[in-house]
Amino acid sequence: MTAASLATRGTSPVRARKLRSISRDRRWALRWSYFFLTVFAVFFLMPPVYMLITSLKTSAEISAATNPWWVGHPTLANYVELLTSPQYLTYFRNSAVVSVVVVAVTMLISVPAAFALSRMRFWGSVALATGVFLTYLIPETLLFIPLFKMFAVINEYTGIELINRWWVLLLLYPTLTVPFCTWIMIGYFASIPRELDEAALIDGANYRQILTRVFIPVALPGLIAATIFAFTVSWAQFLYPLAFTTSADQLVLPVGIITSLIKGDVFNWGQIMTGALLGAAPPLIIYAFLMDYYIAGLTAGATKG
Amino acid sequence: MAHAALERAPIAGGVRPRALFVRRMQRKSVIAFAMTLPLLLLIALLVLYPAFYSIRLAVLNKSMERFVGFGNFLFLFKRETFWMVVQQSCIFAITAVIFKALIGFIVAHFVHNIPARGQRKWRGMLLVPWVIPPAMSCLAWLWLFDPSYSAFNWILDLFKVGPIPWTGDAYWARFSVILVNIWIGAPFFMIMYLAALKSVPEQLYEAAAIDGANWWQRLWYVTLPMMRNIMAITALFSLIVTFANFDIVRILTAGGPIDKTHVFATWAFRIGIEGGDLPLGASVSLFMVPILTVAAVFILRDVHRRAGEMS
Numbered sequence: 001m002t003a004a005s006l007a008t009r010g011t012s013p014v015r016a017r018k019l020r021s022i023s024r025d026r027r028w029a030l031r032w033s034y035f036f037l038t039v040f041a042v043f044f045l046m047p048p049v050y051m052l053i054t055s056l057k058t059s060a061e062i063s064a065a066t067n068p069w070w071v072g073h074p075t076l077a078n079y080v081e082l083l084t085s086p087q088y089l090t091y092f093r094n095s096a097v098v099s100v101v102v103v104a105v106t107m108l109i110s111v112p113a114a115f116a117l118s119r120m121r122f123w124g125s126v127a128l129a130t131g132v133f134l135t136y137l138i139p140e141t142l143l144f145i146p147l148f149k150m151f152a153v154i155n156e157y158t159g160i161e162l163i164n165r166w167w168v169l170l171l172l173y174p175t176l177t178v179p180f181c182t183w184i185m186i187g188y189f190a191s192i193p194r195e196l197d198e199a200a201l202i203d204g205a206n207y208r209q210i211l212t213r214v215f216i217p218v219a220l221p222g223l224i225a226a227t228i229f230a231f232t233v234s235w236a237q238f239l240y241p242l243a244f245t246t247s248a249d250q251l252v253l254p255v256g257i258i259t260s261l262i263k264g265d266v267f268n269w270g271q272i273m274t275g276a277l278l279g280a281a282p283p284l285i286i287y288a289f290l291m292d293y294y295i296a297g298l299t300a301g302a303t304k305g
Numbered sequence: 306m307a308h309a310a311l312e313r314a315p316i317a318g319g320v321r322p323r324a325l326f327v328r329r330m331q332r333k334s335v336i337a338f339a340m341t342l343p344l345l346l347l348i349a350l351l352v353l354y355p356a357f358y359s360i361r362l363a364v365l366n367k368s369m370e371r372f373v374g375f376g377n378f379l380f381l382f383k384r385e386t387f388w389m390v391v392q393q394s395c396i397f398a399i400t401a402v403i404f405k406a407l408i409g410f411i412v413a414h415f416v417h418n419i420p421a422r423g424q425r426k427w428r429g430m431l432l433v434p435w436v437i438p439p440a441m442s443c444l445a446w447l448w449l450f451d452p453s454y455s456a457f458n459w460i461l462d463l464f465k466v467g468p469i470p471w472t473g474d475a476y477w478a479r480f481s482v483i484l485v486n487i488w489i490g491a492p493f494f495m496i497m498y499l500a501a502l503k504s505v506p507e508q509l510y511e512a513a514a515i516d517g518a519n520w521w522q523r524l525w526y527v528t529l530p531m532m533r534n535i536m537a538i539t540a541l542f543s544l545i546v547t548f549a550n551f552d553i554v555r556i557l558t559a560g561g562p563i564d565k566t567h568v569f570a571t572w573a574f575r576i577g578i579e580g581g582d583l584p585l586g587a588s589v590s591l592f593m594v595p596i597l598t599v600a601a602v603f604i605l606r607d608v609h610r611r612a613g614e615m616s
Contacts, residue, residue, distance in 0.1 A: 033418040037427055040412050044434050044492065047445035050456060054448065068456040109347060112340035120337035128341065130605065135352050137601045139549030141570035142594070145577040145587045146355035146362055149369075175351045182344060207336055236438030238552045239570075243578050254440035258556065269448055276441040287436045291429055294436070298493065299500045 048280070055079070055274040062269055078274040088275060090249055091256030094166050095235060095279075098252055102173040102234040103227055110178050110226070114185030115211050119197065129186055136179035144243045147172070151244070166250045172240045177230040184229075184300040188222030189215055225297030228290060232283045253279045362587040369584060377588040386564050386572075391592070393479065394568040398548040398596075401486040405547075406540055408487065409494020416495070417502045428499065435492040443556035446485045447472075450557070475565035478558050482566055485553050490546075494539055501535040502528070538607050541600045548596055569593050 054062065056074045066072060082088045116122075117129045151162040162168045192215060200210045216223060241255045248260060257275040261268060287294050366373045381387040416427050434442060449456050450471035461467035472478045509527050518526065529536075551570040554560065560567040560575060567575070569592055577586020 029418060033415040037412070037415050037419070037431075040408075040415075041427070041430050044431055044488065047442055047449060047488070048433060048437060050449060051445045062454070065454060068454065068459050109343045113344035116337040116340035120333050120340075122334040122337045125337070128345075132344065132348070134601060134605070135348050137545055137597065137604070138352055138356060139545065139570075139593070139597070141549045141551050141573065142359065142590050142597075143352065143355045145573060145583055145590060146359040147351070148578065149362055149583050150355060150358060171351065174347055178344060178347055179352075207333075232436070232438075236440065238438075238440040238555075239574075242555075243574065254438055257444070258440065267451075269451075269454075272444055273448060276444045280437040280441040283436050283438060284433070287432075288429075291425075291432075295428075295432070295496055298435075298496055 048277070051273045051277045051280075054269055055277050057270050059268060059270055078270045079278075082271060082274050082278065087248060087260060088256070091251055091253045091260075092278075094251065094256075095253040096282075098166065098169050098173065099231050099234040101170055102177060103230045105170065105174050106177040106181050106230040107223070107227065109174065110182040110185055111216070111223070112211065114182045114189055115207075115215055117182070118186045118189040119215075120207070129183075132179050132182050132186075135175075136183060140176060140237075140239055143175070144239055148243060163244055164246050164250055166241075166245060166252065168244055169234075169237075169241060169252065172244070173234045173237060176237065177233050180233075181226040181230055184226055184297065185219070185222055187300055188219040192218050221293060221296060222300070224290065224293045225300060228286055228294050229297045231286065235283055359587040359591060362584050363591055365584045367582045367584060373584075377585050380585070381588060381592075386567070387589075389564065390567045390569060390572045390589075393566060394548060394593075396479070397483060397486070397550075397554075397568055398544060401483050401490065401547050402540055402543050404483075404487045405490040405494050405543060406536070408491040409498050409539075410536075412491070412495045413498035413502055416499055428496070431495055432492045434489050435496075439489055439552040440556060442489065443485060443553055446481075446488075447557055450481055472558050473562060475562055478562060478566045482554050482557050485557060486547060486550065489553070490543055494543070497535055497539040498532065501532040505531040534607065538604060541604045545597055545600050548600075549593055 050069075053069060053071055055078050056071045056076070058073065058075055058077060061072055113132075117125050117132070148163070151168070155161055155163070196214055196218070197210050200214050205213065236254065237252075238254045241252045245251055245255065248256070251259065253275075257272060257279060261272045261275055362369070363377055364372060364374055366376070412431060416424055416431070419427065448454075452470065452473055455468065455471060457471065458468040461469065470477050471481045505528060509531070510523060513523050513527050548568075549570055550568065551574065554566055554568050554571045555574070558566045560571050564572075569589060573586045573590040576589060577583050580586070
């Protein structure tokens, strides 16, 4: 027996006990984490799950006031009825057309602008970048009344009717999407090393080529994030279509479901929930497949730039 | 004319006016300005112009023919409903933001705690409320709060509690709209805080552990100072969005019962679009400007500071 082995025998049980207690603490911390995460997940997922449950019920079962959290006789009747109703398909088509066109317009406006603001310093470009960010902070709830009056005045002078036309949303939605997309694209473009565009300049590329051949491919993740943002914002927008469109054939999905499926005081909840779930599906599907880009876009607004 | 062109030609280095024009168009600042022009037009015509136009509208009478100065504002000050809307908007925004921040912070820590390979799945599930369009999820909440078929009251009934008038009673209705706002917004805070937590260098915690810091001290002296910036900017962003919120109150209560849950946006809509009094509606929505400006100034200061650090 040497002194060394005595020493190890002396210390090891203490250390082992300490280690064991640390690992036990960690295990408990982990269990509590999972427990509370489950509680929060139940809270966060309950409304969409309840949408699904109700959408599978018949009106008779809903009004029978049985256990609302359980489907006695699941049926797809609500889905069939909505997907064959020309009215609902009109809303869906309006929403899809508006969102896709707005995404395209947003990208065409914000990508060149972000490139110019982040790379081609010109008089006032820094102030302009800040200004773009500030316009993002102006809420649509401040603008809908003056816009309403502006459209009425335009109609008075030119005879062009802008109210109750779905395509007027194509003018309005970019005001919500362009500032933020420009802002996050400025952030992404600014993070591209200058050597890259200098090399392209030396090779004789002009600005258009630098943008399309260098910047867009390199900043593609940012571009995807901005696209997703623009799409979800235009798909979800509720105030502008509610204020500016009224006839059934001009409505987009969120307003259409609320105004047409709620007839007077009669709520057909099975169909409303089905419509809402189908309306929530496109953003959810995009999110399911492109979650990382979606989250990158969310956090980019505050962490980049 | 020819003489003038000849006079100018040597200055431009011997090129003809047309070529001069082309060259000038190829100058960097001109190209850059052309690239930002659509953005500028959009912002000027559809954001800045309406913003100032609403000030112009606010000083007109209902038929928009006569200048009434501050008449609309003075009229609002005399109405009890207006002060209730001011109070309700502030309660709504401040309570909702505090709870969103708190829940987001707590959930972010739990997600950060669990092993890395499970985090993605949990994060994905917990962000779902933010992804669903608010108008759609509010319909689900409206159905959950239904006066006669409320699924919550059904559960509460099992414990012989209730029924709770979720949207029927003024105080419960205020609670409900705030609850739904927290439900929608908390995941956003969670994502932001999680990103902030991930950016705290591990060495700082190791150093703190060596110095004998306990759990609370690590949170207070390491995590919070490192996250302070993102926490502040997220809260300010959310304050703006929450204060100007329209969808939730509109769908859940439409301002009722007896205007007790109106916020600025929904009341402005009720007066301006549904009531047909655009100037008064514009005046109501203009009252959002002061608080939005304060929040914007603070955000801008942060953005500027960060821009200063970058360059």
